[in-house]
Amino acid sequence: MADVAERAGVSTMTVSRALRKGGPISDETRRRIMAAIDELGYVLDQTAGTLSSKRSGFVATLIPSINNSNFSDTVRGIGEAIEGSGLQLLLGRTDYLVENEETLLESMLTRRPEGIILTGGSHTPRSRRLLETVGIPVVETWDLPLEPIEHVIGFSNAAAIRALAHDLHARGYRNIGFIGGTTNRDTRGADRRLGYSQAIAELGLGQARIISFGSPPISMEQGGEAIAQLLDQWPEVDAAICVSDLSAFGALMECHRRGISVPGRIAIAGFGDFEVSRCSHPRLTTVSVDAVEIGRAAGSLLLRAIEARRVGQILPPERHEMPFRVVQREST
Amino acid sequence: MADVAERAGVSTMTVSRALRKGGPISDETRRRIMAAIDELGYVLDQTAGTLSSKRSGFVATLIPSINNSNFSDTVRGIGEAIEGSGLQLLLGRTDYLVENEETLLESMLTRRPEGIILTGGSHTPRSRRLLETVGIPVVETWDLPLEPIEHVIGFSNAAAIRALAHDLHARGYRNIGFIGGTTNRDTRGADRRLGYSQAIAELGLGQARIISFGSPPISMEQGGEAIAQLLDQWPEVDAAICVSDLSAFGALMECHRRGISVPGRIAIAGFGDFEVSRCSHPRLTTVSVDAVEIGRAAGSLLLRAIEARRVGQILPPERHEMPFRVVQREST
DNA sequence: CTGTTAGCGCTTTCAA
DNA sequence: TTGAAAGCGCTAACAG
Numbered sequence: 001m002a003d004v005a006e007r008a009g010v011s012t013m014t015v016s017r018a019l020r021k022g023g024p025i026s027d028e029t030r031r032r033i034m035a036a037i038d039e040l041g042y043v044l045d046q047t048a049g050t051l052s053s054k055r056s057g058f059v060a061t062l063i064p065s066i067n068n069s070n071f072s073d074t075v076r077g078i079g080e081a082i083e084g085s086g087l088q089l090l091l092g093r094t095d096y097l098v099e100n101e102e103t104l105l106e107s108m109l110t111r112r113p114e115g116i117i118l119t120g121g122s123h124t125p126r127s128r129r130l131l132e133t134v135g136i137p138v139v140e141t142w143d144l145p146l147e148p149i150e151h152v153i154g155f156s157n158a159a160a161i162r163a164l165a166h167d168l169h170a171r172g173y174r175n176i177g178f179i180g181g182t183t184n185r186d187t188r189g190a191d192r193r194l195g196y197s198q199a200i201a202e203l204g205l206g207q208a209r210i211i212s213f214g215s216p217p218i219s220m221e222q223g224g225e226a227i228a229q230l231l232d233q234w235p236e237v238d239a240a241i242c243v244s245d246l247s248a249f250g251a252l253m254e255c256h257r258r259g260i261s262v263p264g265r266i267a268i269a270g271f272g273d274f275e276v277s278r279c280s281h282p283r284l285t286t287v288s289v290d291a292v293e294i295g296r297a298a299g300s301l302l303l304r305a306i307e308a309r310r311v312g313q314i315l316p317p318e319r320h321e322m323p324f325r326v327v328q329r330e331s332t
Numbered sequence: 333m334a335d336v337a338e339r340a341g342v343s344t345m346t347v348s349r350a351l352r353k354g355g356p357i358s359d360e361t362r363r364r365i366m367a368a369i370d371e372l373g374y375v376l377d378q379t380a381g382t383l384s385s386k387r388s389g390f391v392a393t394l395i396p397s398i399n400n401s402n403f404s405d406t407v408r409g410i411g412e413a414i415e416g417s418g419l420q421l422l423l424g425r426t427d428y429l430v431e432n433e434e435t436l437l438e439s440m441l442t443r444r445p446e447g448i449i450l451t452g453g454s455h456t457p458r459s460r461r462l463l464e465t466v467g468i469p470v471v472e473t474w475d476l477p478l479e480p481i482e483h484v485i486g487f488s489n490a491a492a493i494r495a496l497a498h499d500l501h502a503r504g505y506r507n508i509g510f511i512g513g514t515t516n517r518d519t520r521g522a523d524r525r526l527g528y529s530q531a532i533a534e535l536g537l538g539q540a541r542i543i544s545f546g547s548p549p550i551s552m553e554q555g556g557e558a559i560a561q562l563l564d565q566w567p568e569v570d571a572a573i574c575v576s577d578l579s580a581f582g583a584l585m586e587c588h589r590r591g592i593s594v595p596g597r598i599a600i601a602g603f604g605d606f607e608v609s610r611c612s613h614p615r616l617t618t619v620s621v622d623a624v625e626i627g628r629a630a631g632s633l634l635l636r637a638i639e640a641r642r643v644g645q646i647l648p649p650e651r652h653e654m655p656f657r658v659v660q661r662e663s664t
Numbered sequence: 665c666t667g668t669t670a671g672c673g674c675t676t677t678c679a680a
Numbered sequence: 681t682t683g684a685a686a687g688c689g690c691t692a693a694c695a696g
Contacts, residue, residue, distance in 0.1 A: 001673070011683050016675065024681055041465035046442040047388065048674035050379045051688045066407065072399035079425075088439060091423045093411075107420060110378040133373035220611040249611065256613040276608055279552040279581065281588040333690070343667050348691060356665055380690035383672045668695080673688105680683080 007036040019044055050112065055310070059087050059302060060113040062104055064096040064120075064186070065217065070272050070291045071119065074141065077295020078117060085303055087114070094119070096186045096216055102127045109134055114309070115302040121145025121154070122187045137305030137315065139298045142188060144321065151305065152319040153298040157188045158195030160287045160324040164241060164269055165199030167326045173239040173267060176200070177209035179226040179251065180243035181216030189216050189243045192271060196241055209234045218243060223250025228258070231266070238266060239332065245270035245277040248284050252331060267332035282330030289324045297322070339368035351376055382444065387642070391419045391634060392445040394436055396428040396452075396518070397549065402604050402623045403451065406473065409627020410449060417635055419446070426451070428518045428548055434459045441466055446641070447634040453477025453486070454519045469637035469647065471630045474520060476653065483637065484651040485630040489520045490527030492619045492656040496573060496601055497531030499658045505571040505599060508532070509541035511558040511583065512575035513548030521548050521575045524603060528573055541566045550575060555582025560590070563598070570598060571664065577602035577609040580616050584663060599664035614662030621656045629654070 001012040008015070010029060017023030018033040050056045061078060063071040079089060090113060092104040102124045105116075115136055121143040131138055131149055139151040168176055176196075184190040193210065200208045211233070213226040223242055227250075230240055242248035248270025255262045262268055262282060269285040270277055277284035297320055305315040333344040340347070342361060349355030350365040382388045393410060395403040411421060422445055424436040434456045437448075447468055453475040455463075463470055463481055471483040500508055508528075516522040525542065532540045543565070545558040555574055559582075562572055574580035580602025587594045594600050594614060601617040602609055609616035629652055637647040 012674080013676095013683060014681085017682085026681065029681080041461055043438055043441045043462065043466075045444060045673060047379060047382045047444055048672070048688090050674085051383050051690085052673080052675040054675095054688075056379065065404075066398045067401045067404035069399045072397075075398065076425075088443075089423075091421075093408075106375055109375045111420075112377060112379055129373055130375065134375075220607050224611065246607075249608070253611050253613045275552050275578075276581070279556065279585050281585045344690080345668080346666060349666085358665060361665080377689060380672090380688070382690085383674085384689080384691040386672075386691095666696085668693105670692090670694105672691085675686105675688085677686085678684090680681105 003040060004033060004036045004042060007040065008032045056112040056114055057086055057088055058090045058111050058113040059115050059117065059299075059306075060090045060092065060105075060108040060111075061117045062092045062094055062101055062119060064094050066091070066093050068217070069274050070289070073291035074119075074295035074298070077292040077297075078299040079295070080292075081296045081299025082303055087303070087306075098122055098124050098127070102130075105130060115139070115306045117141060117298050117302060118149075119143075120187050121148065121152075123149070137302055137309065139302050139305075141294055141298050143191070144319075148317065148319065150317050151301055153294055153301060153322065154320075155289060155322045155324050156195075157191035158198065160289070161192040161195035161241060161271065162199040162202075163324070164271070164285075164287050164326050165196055166203070167328070168239050168241070168267065168269065168332060169199075169203050169205070171332065173332075174205060175209070175234070175236045176205065176239045176241060177211065177230045177234060177237040178241050178243075179211045179213065179218070179223060179230060179247055181214060181218045182212040183215060186216030189218075192243050209237060216243075218247045220246050220250035220253070223247030224254030224257075227251035227254050227266075227268070231260070240266060240268050242268065242270045245272045245274040245284060245286050248286070248331075249274075249276045249280055252280060252282075252284065263330070263332050269332050273327060277329070285329045285332040286327050287324050288327045290322065294322055335372060336365060336368045336374060339372065340364045388444040388446055389418055389420055390422045390443055390445040391447050391449065391638075392422045392424065392437075392440040392443075393449045394424045394426055394433055394451060396426050398423070398425050400549070401606050402621070405623035406451075406627035406630070409624040409629075410631040411627070412624075413628045413631025414635055419635070419638075430454055430456050430459070434462075437462060446638045447471070449473060449630050449634060450481075451475075452519050453480065453484075455481070469634055469641065471634050471637075473626055473630050475523070476651075480649065480651065482649050483633055485626055485633060485654060486652075487621060487654045487656050488527075489523035490530060492621070493524040493527035493573060493603065494531040494534075495656070496603070496617075496619050496658050497528055498535070499660070500571050500573070500599065500601065500664060501531075501535050501537070503664065505664075506537060507541070507566070507568045508537065508571045508573060509543065509562045509566060509569040510573050510575075511543045511545065511550070511555060511562060511579055513546060513550045514544040515547060518548030521550075524575050541569060548575075550579045552578050552582035552585070555579030556586030559583035559586050559598075559600070563592070572598060572600050574600065574602045577604045577606040577616060577618050580618070580663075581606075581608045581612055584612060584614075584616065595662070595664050601664050605659060609661070617661045617664040618659050619656050620659045622654065626654055
């Protein structure tokens with residue numbers, strides 16, 4: 001800034017003002033300063049600015065996996081929502097583990113983010129404590145936690161799968177199985193399994209037929225092995241609900257390979273409305289959630305909360321339930 | 333730090349030392365300090381530390397898309413490489429546009445990253461200038477630029493597709509088509525198309541049969557529409573190379589839908605060895621690149637370069653060509 | 665092994 | 681519309 005100020009014949013304070021949109025500064029002075037910056041090829045050092053202004057301009061976001069279109073869509077939505085606000089995303093990948101979330105959270109908090117968006121409603125006690133201590137706005141997404149930290153933009157994964165199971169039942173399927181991961185590490189996956197069990201009980205379908213296969217997130221490959229196991233163990237199954245479209249797709253392809261007709265011999269449905277489920281042959285029935293919209297809603301809510309804090313206020317906790325939709329396609 | 337220091341009965345400088353691994357400090361003092369930090373629920377403010385030490389602890393990484401397993405695998409590899417070094421990833425998504433790359437770069441440089449990993453070898457003049465001015469280590473990946481900025485961890489996309497075309501030729505295919513995007517926005521995609529054209533010329537196969545479909549990255553859906561167009565325009569084609577596995581998969585599914593046998597009537601091959609290509613039926617022939625290893629190599633190279641700068645040295649530019657491999661599967 | 669002093673490059677605050 | 685002074689919370693450098 002000193003170099004720029006000298007070149008433009010002003011003080012560093014004037015340079016600082018020129019770099020903010022609303023600053024009281026004459027057009028001519030700003031032009032000279034911008035020219036000087038451009039000639040020097042300099043960029044502002046936000047580190048110093050953060051220290052001085054106590055505004056980092058960071059928004060921390062934690063997602064389970066970056067290579068999952070649901071979560072990457074949500075990140076895109078967050079990006080759209082904070083675009084133009086001067087806020088920057090600090091992205092972290094928990095790999096579906098709350099322990100990783102805690103570590104990442106701690107490491108991100110050292111950057112003094114002004115707000116945080118988390119995936120899911122399960123966190124370690126220490127994570128909750130850290131968030132309380134820093135006192136910045138928090139939004140939990142993709143879930144409806146019973147005891148939210150603060151704001152929530154989510155939906156019930158259990159209710160979504162229940163709706164899918166009811167839909168299958170209405171179409172005449174009676175022996176519906178479920179394919180998911182072996183642990184509760186993926187809490188949304190565990191919630192979906194719960195929704196399946198609830199639906200089976202509600203519909204009076206007797207026995208729950210659950211194949212747990214592999215550490216979450218369950219892959220396409222594992223979906224294929226799981227469907228074989230399901231058909232082996234309960235030959236009477238006429239429909240399979242998979243914890244996500246990826247395993248559903250793997251199951252579908254394995255059926256092709258074995259000459260098992262879908263939906264003739266068995267119907268297959270997934271969750272998430274991934275691109276692969278729209279393109280496969282047959283196209284996969286699934287539950288669609290607007291992941292981009294979850295991100296947009298979470299981002300704009302967080303933005304309002306951050307702006308409130310900047311003027312010394314606190315936005316009361318908000319909780320928005322996002323819609324989901326059973327998408328009936330050719331596989332059921 | 334003042335609060336912690338008071339509680340532990342030491343100076344802030346001692347607290348600072350306790351928070352670094354190698355610091356000269358007694359076990360007992362460190363224990364007391366850590367206890368105080370834990371009781372208070374405080375985390376270090378790296379903003380101030382960055383300003384003082386001139387080390388941000390950030391590594392900036394720019395990728396075209398986060399929802400692409402190739403790039404997200406590379407990010408994972410980078411993460412593995414820098415794990416334990418105390419460095420943190422600052423991730424940005426360019427959406428395949430060098431103009432976005434420039435904007436993101438500028439915004440990230442305000443955070444004073446200690447090193448940068450870029451995807452591809454095409455950048456705006458201003459991007460190159462900014463990088464020169466800041467003088468931090470730069471690694472370009474996923475390409476072999478003719479005029480690299482500094483370090484390179486990549487491979488030739490053209491050579492990879494040439495190898496695939498030669499492989500198809502060796503298996504008897506003579507009328508090979510290519511499916512890709514309409515513009516050069518995705519420079520790796522454009523390079524792959526170039527490799528196809530080179531191979532057609534080298535092998536004396538006469539006419540190049542190229543279907544350009546949609547703005548890159550071309551989707552599964554678009555792959556399906558493109559294969560229909562290819563078969564319509566050149567009914568003699570006996571093989572199709574797609575710019576990526578996603579479009580190849582879309583093409584494959586569209587053939588299923590139309591009752592066109594793969595590979596009986598037409599062979600289909602892709603690029604990238606995505607999970608979907610390993611699981612589809614038939615499994616897709618593709619070109620495999622170890623994306624995680626590209627990330628690991630780029631990360632550890634950058635780490636060496638950063639450590640060199642920290643002791644006032646400069647690591648001479650390195651250039652590593654990563655292997656690719658044609659993976660013959662059932663679709664050809 | 666621990667403490668003191670100075671200062672990183674900005675922005676806030678106040679004054680003109 | 682502009683400038684001067686002070687200070688954000690750490691760490692480097694030096695001393696003991």
